[in-house]
Amino acid sequence: MNFTRSAKAQWKGSGKDGKGTMSTESTVLQNAQYSFNTRFEDGKGTNPEELIGAAHAGCFSMQLSFLLGEAGFTPTTLDVDAKVEFKDGEIVKVTLDLKGDVPNIKADEFNKIAQKAKEVCPVSKLLNAEIVLNASLL
Secondary structure (H helix, E strand, C coil), rough: CCCCCCCCEEECCCCCCCCEEEECCCCCCCCEEEEHHHCCCCCCCCCHHHHHHHHHHHHHHHHHHHHHHHCCCCEEEEEEEEHHHHHEEEEEEEEEEEEECCCCCHHHHHHHHHHHHHCHHHHHHHHEEEEEEEEEEE
């Protein structure tokens, strides 16, 4: 399977006082605002790290679902919280907190499959950062 997805951003003004918007091809994000305040403080809007976290959580949970299916399990729910750590000008770590409800699976097998999903998830492969996985069954 081969495809290309696109998103765009527009920035106006200086780094600290300027403002920008981000949009996705699907229009799920349509001129979502971002700025210094939304990235480094608590302003209203989004930021690149938040979007990377959402992308990583979504990609990982779908990858895990596929791998569980290959092993004969169907998850009821996979909840993933991705925390993206920004330090000294770079993304240094992503922590994936996973809580899964998967009938008939033992914790050790769940953890083994979750680790594999973390390693083969396309977003995990893309990131040049430490990726920590904390997995637990409900």
